[in-house]
Structures are given as C-alpha cells and as structure tokens.
Amino acid sequence: MLEVIHSLLFSTLDAAPALIFAALGAVLSERAGVIAVGMEGMMRVGAFCAAVAALTMPTPLAVVMGMLAGAALAGVHGFLSIRWRSDQVVSGIALNLVALAGGTFLLESLYGPNGTPPIQQLTRWNLPGLSAVPVLGALSGHSAPTYLALLLPFAFQGLLTRTPLGLRLRAVGDKPQAVATLGLSVSALRWGAVLGSGLLAGLGGAVLSTAVLDRFEQHTPAGLGFMALAAMVFGRWTPVGAFLAATFFAFGNALRIGLVSSAPGLVELIPQGVLLALPYLLTLGVLTLQGQRSSAPAALGTPYEQESR
Amino acid sequence: MHRGELLAVVGENGAGKSSLMNVLYGLYQPDAGVLSLDGQPVRFKSPRDAIARGIGMVHQHFMLVPTLSVAENVVLGREPTRHGLLDLERAVREVSATCARFGFQLEPRARVDTLSVGSQQKVEIVKALHRGAQVLILDEPTAVLTPQESDELARVMRGLVAQGHTVVLISHKLKEVLGVADRIAVMRRGRCVAEVRAADTTAEQLAALMVGEGPRAPAAAAPASAVSQAPGEPLLDVRGLQATGDNGRPALRGVDLEVRAGEIVGIAGVDGNGQRELAEVLTGLRSLTSGSGTLLGGPLGGLTPAQARTRGVGHIPEDRHHRAVVKALSVEENVALGRHTRPPFAKGPWIDFKGRRERTRALTVAYDVRPPDPEVALRALSGGNQQKVVVARELDARPRLLVVVQPTRGLDVGAVAQVHAKLREARDQGTGVLLVSLDLEEVLALSDRVYVFFEGRVTGHFPRHAFDERELGRRMLGTLEPGHA
Numbered sequence: 001m002l003e004v005i006h007s008l009l010f011s012t013l014d015a016a017p018a019l020i021f022a023a024l025g026a027v028l029s030e031r032a033g034v035i036a037v038g039m040e041g042m043m044r045v046g047a048f049c050a051a052v053a054a055l056t057m058p059t060p061l062a063v064v065m066g067m068l069a070g071a072a073l074a075g076v077h078g079f080l081s082i083r084w085r086s087d088q089v090v091s092g093i094a095l096n097l098v099a100l101a102g103g104t105f106l107l108e109s110l111y112g113p114n115g116t117p118p119i120q121q122l123t124r125w126n127l128p129g130l131s132a133v134p135v136l137g138a139l140s141g142h143s144a145p146t147y148l149a150l151l152l153p154f155a156f157q158g159l160l161t162r163t164p165l166g167l168r169l170r171a172v173g174d175k176p177q178a179v180a181t182l183g184l185s186v187s188a189l190r191w192g193a194v195l196g197s198g199l200l201a202g203l204g205g206a207v208l209s210t211a212v213l214d215r216f217e218q219h220t221p222a223g224l225g226f227m228a229l230a231a232m233v234f235g236r237w238t239p240v241g242a243f244l245a246a247t248f249f250a251f252g253n254a255l256r257i258g259l260v261s262s263a264p265g266l267v268e269l270i271p272q273g274v275l276l277a278l279p280y281l282l283t284l285g286v287l288t289l290q291g292q293r294s295s296a297p298a299a300l301g302t303p304y305e306q307e308s309r
Numbered sequence: 310m311h312r313g314e315l316l317a318v319v320g321e322n323g324a325g326k327s328s329l330m331n332v333l334y335g336l337y338q339p340d341a342g343v344l345s346l347d348g349q350p351v352r353f354k355s356p357r358d359a360i361a362r363g364i365g366m367v368h369q370h371f372m373l374v375p376t377l378s379v380a381e382n383v384v385l386g387r388e389p390t391r392h393g394l395l396d397l398e399r400a401v402r403e404v405s406a407t408c409a410r411f412g413f414q415l416e417p418r419a420r421v422d423t424l425s426v427g428s429q430q431k432v433e434i435v436k437a438l439h440r441g442a443q444v445l446i447l448d449e450p451t452a453v454l455t456p457q458e459s460d461e462l463a464r465v466m467r468g469l470v471a472q473g474h475t476v477v478l479i480s481h482k483l484k485e486v487l488g489v490a491d492r493i494a495v496m497r498r499g500r501c502v503a504e505v506r507a508a509d510t511t512a513e514q515l516a517a518l519m520v521g522e523g524p525r526a527p528a529a530a531a532p533a534s535a536v537s538q539a540p541g542e543p544l545l546d547v548r549g550l551q552a553t554g555d556n557g558r559p560a561l562r563g564v565d566l567e568v569r570a571g572e573i574v575g576i577a578g579v580d581g582n583g584q585r586e587l588a589e590v591l592t593g594l595r596s597l598t599s600g601s602g603t604l605l606g607g608p609l610g611g612l613t614p615a616q617a618r619t620r621g622v623g624h625i626p627e628d629r630h631h632r633a634v635v636k637a638l639s640v641e642e643n644v645a646l647g648r649h650t651r652p653p654f655a656k657g658p659w660i661d662f663k664g665r666r667e668r669t670r671a672l673t674v675a676y677d678v679r680p681p682d683p684e685v686a687l688r689a690l691s692g693g694n695q696q697k698v699v700v701a702r703e704l705d706a707r708p709r710l711l712v713v714v715q716p717t718r719g720l721d722v723g724a725v726a727q728v729h730a731k732l733r734e735a736r737d738q739g740t741g742v743l744l745v746s747l748d749l750e751e752v753l754a755l756s757d758r759v760y761v762f763f764e765g766r767v768t769g770h771f772p773r774h775a776f777d778e779r780e781l782g783r784r785m786l787g788t789l790e791p792g793h794a
Binding site for chain 2 (some may be wrong): 162163164166167168170171174175177178179180181182183184185298
C-alpha cells in the first residue's frame with residue numbers, strides 16, 4: 001500500500017509542475033485584466049523550442065529558450081490585446097491555432113511525425129536524507145522545476161498580496177481607470193503581466209519536453225494549457241489556489257496511469273478512451289460543482305481606453 | 310483661478326466642462342493653448358505630472374478599486390514599504406492621519422465596496438489630499454448624493470477653501486453652485502462665455518447664459534405641472550414583494566406599492582437600494598422570490614418579458630445601450646424592435662419598409678429627434694436623441710403601465726425638459742408611470758406620489774402635497790423607522 005501511495009505521489013510531483021507553471025501564468029495575466037486563453041499555444045511553443053534548443057545546447061539553457069519563446073508569443077497577445085485593444089479571447093484562440101499548426105508543420109518538415117530526436121533530460125536530484133523515508137521519500141528524485149513549482153506559488157502569492165507591485169496588479173485588473181488617474185501606466189502593468197505569463201507558460205511547456213518526456217511530441221501539451229485555465233478558475237484566481245487545483249488535477253492523472261498499470265483487468269472493464277479522458281472529466285466536474293461562485297477580476301477582458309469613461 | 314477660492318464651472322452636457330478638467334488633470338492633451346500654474350506655463354503629460362504639481366481630481370464616476378480597502382485605494386501608486394514589502398500598517402496610520410487632519414470620518418480598513426456612495430466620495434477626496442493636492446477638481450460631485458450628503462460635501466469644500474486649498478466644482482445644478490461657490494464660470498459649446506461672482510447673480514441668469522439666447526426654455530425653471538386628475542383604476546398592486554439581487558443577496562425585502570392609471574409614482578432612493586430590481590421584476594426580467602401582486606389584471610409571479618409587453622407594460626430602462634437600443638441599427642429598426650411582427654412594422658411575415666419608415670418619421674418629428682432621419686444609424690445620434698428614440702418607441706406602443714428608470718441621466722437640459730414633458734403627457738392620457746430615479750429633484754418635479762426605498766424596503770410614502778426634501782433625504786438614508794405609510 002505504501003508503495004502505491006509513494007508511486008502515486010512521485011508521478012504527481014513529476015507531472016504537476018508543467019500545469020502549475022501554466023496555471024500561475026494564467027493567474028498573473030488575468031489578475032492584471034488580460035484573458036489568458038492562449039496558455040495552450042504558449043506552452044506548445046515553449047515545449048517545441050526547448051526540445052529543439054536542447055539538441056545543440058545544455059538542457060537548462062534550452063529551458064530558458066523555451067521560456068523566451070513563450071514570452072515572444074505572449075508578446076503577440078500583448079500587442080493585439082493591449083496595444084490594439086482587440087478581443088482577448090479571439091486573440092488567444094488565434095495564438096493557440098498558430099502554435100498548433102506551426103508546431104506540427106515545423107516538426108514534420110524538420111524531424112518527421114514521431115517527434116524530435118531524444119535529448120538529455122534535466123538532471124534529477126536525489127535528496128539523500130529524504131529518499132529512505134516512506135511516503136515523504138516521493139519528494140526526492142525530481143528535477144529542479146518540481147522544487148521550483150513547490151515554492152513559486154507561495155512567493156507569487158506574497159508578491160500579489162504583500163508588495164506595492166502586487167497591489168497595483170490587483171488594482172489594474174479590477175479598475176484600470178483608477179490606476180490611470182493616479183498617474184500609473186495601465187499598459188506597462190498589463191504588458192509586464194502578459195510577458196510574465198508567457199515566461200511561465202513557456203517554462204511549463206519546456207518542462208514537458210525536458211523533464212516529463214525527453215522530446216517534443218506531436219500533441220504536446222495536449223490540453224494542459226486549458227486545464228491550467230480550469231485550475232486558475234478552481235483556485236479562484238489566487239496563486240496558491242491555482243497551485244492546489246493544478247496539483248489535484250495532476251494527481252487525478254497519476255491515479256489513472258496507476259490504475260492502468262496496477263490493475264490491467266480494469267482496462268477491459270472500462271474503455272481506454274474513458275480512462276484517458278478522466279483528468280478532463282475531473283476538470284469539468286470540478287468546474288461544474290464550483291458553479292457561479294466566481295471571483296474573476298472585474299475588468300477582465302476589457303481593454304483600457306483612455307478616452308472612454 | 311485664485312488660491313483659496315471656490316470656483317464653479319457650469320454648463321450643459323457636452324459644453325466641454327469635463328474635457329477641460331481632464332486636460333487640467335493631464336488625462337487629455339490640449340491641441341493648442343497654454344496652461345499656467347502659479348504664473349508658470351506647465352504641460353502635463355499624464356496625471357502623474359498634475360499630481361506632482363498639486364492638482365487632484367474627484368471624478369464623476371469614482372476611480373476606486375472596489376475590492377481594495379480604503380487605505381489601499383488611497384496609497385495606491387505611492388505605497389509605503391518596509392524591506393520592499395507593502396507596509397499596510399503604516400498605510401492605515403497615514404490615511405488615518407490625513408482623515409483626521411481634514412476632519413473626515415473613514416475606516417481605513419473597510420473595503421470600498423461596502424461603503425455608501427457618500428463615503429466613497431470622501432475616499433476620493435482623501436485620495437487627492439493625501440497626495441498633497443492644493444487644487445481640487447470635483448466633477449459633478451453631487452449627482453449621486455442625498456441632500457444630506459450634499460450639504461456635508463458643501464461643508465467639506467468650504468472647509469478646504471478655508472484652509473487655503475483651491476476647489477473647482479463642476480456642476481449643472483445651479484442652486485447648489487450658487488450656495489457654495491465664490492465665482493462661477495459658465496461654459497457653452499466649448500467656450501467660457503461668462504464669469505460672474507456668485508453673490509451677483511441668480512439661477513435664472515445663469516440658466517440663460519448656459520443655454521444661450523436660443524428659444525429653448527431652461528428646464529431648471531420648468532414648473533411642475535398641476536396634480537393630475539383623480540387617479541384611475543389600479544394597474545399594479547404588489548404586497549410583500551421580495552427578490553434577490555445579482556450578488557445573491559436579497560434586494561427587495563417585502564415591498565408594498567400601488568400604481569394607478571393616470572399618475573406618476575416616483576421611487577426615490579440612493580443607488581442600490583432595490584429600485585433597479587423592482588423595475589426588473591415588473592418588466593419580467595427578474596423573478597420574485599416571495600410576495601404576490603397583480604399587474605394589469607394578471608399575476609406578477611412567473612411573468613416573462615413577453616407577457617409584460619402583451620399586457621401593456623412599457624419599459625424605459627436605466628442603461629439604454631445595454632437594454633433599450635442596438636446602436637448599430639438604424640433609428641427605424643430600433644423603433645420597430647419589440648413590435649417588429651405587427652403593423653405598421655410588418656405585413657404578414659415580411660417587414661413593411663414603407664410603413665416602418667412613415668411611422669418612424671412621424672415619431673422623430675413628434676419627439677424632436679435630431680436629425681429626423683429614420684435611416685441614420687442610432688449610434689450617430691447624441692445621447693439625448695437616442696433617449697428620445699427610446700421614449701418615442703415605448704410611448705408609441707400606448708402602454709398602460711410605463712416603467713421608467715433614470716430617464717434623463719446624462720441628458721442636457723433641453724432634452725431633459727422634452728423627456729419630462731412626454732412623460733407628463735402620457736400620464737395625462739391615462740398611463741400609469743412608475744419612475745425610478747436617483748435624481749431626487751427629478752422625482753419631486755414629476756411625481757404625484759413618491760415611495761422612498763432603503764435597503765429593499767419602503768421607508769416612506771409621500772403624496773405630492775406632503776413632499777419635504779429633508780424628510781425624504783432622511784428616509785433615503787434609513788435614519789428613520791418606516792413611518793405612517
């Protein structure tokens with residue numbers, strides 16, 4: 001039994017960081033008032049660029065490349081939604097489509113349909129004292145992003161609630177006009193948040209291809225970017241809430257994999273497709289339960305126009 | 310403008326008052342001309358420059374973040390920190406000190422969305438003073454206040470002037486301006502047409518200056534028409550009405566009221582005390598949770614908007630762009646909305662283009678819609694003319710009960726007078742009118758009876774001969790128990 005719990009926890013901790021980073025990115029963008037539908041696309045671009053970069057450079061540096069790629073795509077979103085005040089949902093969906101089609105095109109023309117060549121994965125760290133302890137030992141043996149993903153949500157929460165910058169970010173998401181009349185720049189704050197969300201989504205994608213897998217695959221990130229949005233909503237737009245929700249979703253996924261491998265008979269009872277859909281069904285169920293108790297930023301999705309009052 | 314003086318800027322809507330102030334505050338850039346402060350020409354690239362030079366502004370629509378506390382709102386943009394972290398304790402202390410210095414009573418830790426409108430306005434003023442504002446600009450500050458709150462604000466403004474601050478008050482309420490200002494500048498069509506000392510002028514003179522020498526009568530002086538003939542049959546009769554607001558909390562907590570044919574019944578109250586929800590229940594847009602009522606011969610429970618229309622309820626909603634018109638459609642298409650399947654707007658399954666155009670043309674003339682062109686897109690019309698289209702459409706349907714919410718918000722005096730005249734005319738022809746307005750003057754000018762709402766209950770009921778502004782104000786603030794209704 002302990003072993004089962006250990007392996008469930010271990011694979012949760014392995015898979016969760018990608019989702020956690022993307023969910024934090026979504027929180028950052030939306031708290032500043034910019035809808036983050038483009039997470040999926042930014043993750044995909046990050047995953048692809050990290051995998052390709054890792055072919056020629058050390059993997060940690062490749063992860064940084066993935067983050068920058070995510071931020072670059074976020075920059076397009078920023079231009080469309082902040083500079084040109086276009087519809088943020090449409091802009092985000094467009095980014096997702098571009099990333100989906102562009103990723104497939106580049107992958108197939110450069111490396112063929114089976115994914116990029118394998119790369120050196122990020123180093124896993126063994127925590128000597130910890131690995132022998134039951135259950136807690138699951139904390140040992142992960143790569144750096146896992147540990148970052150456990151710390152970052154709390155740091156981000158602190159930033160949002162305890163610093164002047166955080167106060168301004170919350171204000172710009174709820175009432176940008178108030179921020180503008182105090183002589184602060186609405187667009188600078190929103191630009192910062194959108195680029196930051198791109199870095200985080202890119203990091204999430206890069207983690208997928210350098211820590212969870214060892215290459216970029218055709219379907220990466222397979223809806224994780226949308227699940228990150230669900231985690232953000234479920235976590236009520238708070239960093240720690242989104243972190244807990246993302247971890248919960250990742251646990252659901254680990255549970256599915258665990259079920260399939262430990263009880264092969266189950267697969268004959270329940271069709272494989274249903275099992276594959278499990279984490280997504282879980283997400284849907286949770287959002288349905290949460291219902292209307294929403295706490296989205298008041299000015300979410302509204303472009304700030306100086307002359308409209 | 311001199312130091313330590315209270316200057317009022319008056320003018321009709323669209324005369325350029327707010328634009329001028331936004332230039333002063335650095336939100337807009339002047340196309341030409343020079344701005345001087347203390348004898349030096351200055352140029353504000355953003356509000357930050359204006360704030361740095363000691364100019365503060367209280368906007369007509371509050372610029373407060375509702376989810377933050379009073380202290381957080383006040384320090385936003387120049388937050389006190391300790392080791393790079395936000396020092397909220399110090400913020401609270403600083404804000405308390407500012408409040409104490411200027412005699413405001415505010416709880417710095419309270420969330421802004423829990424405060425009354427009057428208190429929120431004080432937060433706005435404290436926000437400006439906290440930044441060291443010497444010149445304070447207030448844009449239509451009393452539009453949303455009760456008479457008591459307005460008096461309080463006048464005291465606050467005089468107090469600031471006594472301390473050597475300069476206050477600029479933008480308003481179109483002439484009575485109020487005369488009571489509080491030292492000097493009055495009158496604007497018309499983007500120009501300052503006159504500057505007078507408040508002591509040397511009267512409301513009539515100011516009104517004449519505001520509208521120019523044109524033929525229009527100033528609405529401020531429009532007499533309230535004589536009380537209508539004895540009211541007729543009851544159209545609406547509700548007992549113990551309860552309904553839930555958008556936030557899930559009870560908005561109406563047991564309302565009894567009655568509207569009869571041929572009378573205008575006003576609902577007075579501070580924003581957010583259930584008036585909006587009442588209008589929505591009566592037009593079928595919101596369901597009631599408890600209570601009973603008869604509306605034009607049918608039950609009020611389970612009413613749909615379509616049923617409300619067929620029974621003869623007309624609706625002039627509060628937010629015209631949200632609920633009354635489609636800006637992208639033409640005037641004639643907007644006039645047909647809701648009746649588009651019936652003559653003269655339709656012939657069988659087809660649109661009757663000719664009938665629609667003729668009817669619309671007649672209405673634009675009768676209601677003085679400018680330009681009187683049925684084909685022009687509604688968005689090309691000014692706000693006042695858009696509202697006239699709404700009024701024309703609703704009254705043309707000959708409603709038996711007309712539910713009107715804030716019918717003249719944002720309109721200039723000319724349009725206000727026209728809308729008011731049309732409502733009185735409908736009343737005189739036997740329509741029952743339920744008028745919800747946050748503008749107490751409007752309610753008192755039009756209504757034959759007034760109910761006062763506070764926190765979802767009727768806290769007062771006054772027939773026309775017993776109108777008393779003070780008493781109504783007290784009931785709007787809930788400072789009296791429900792009286793002998």
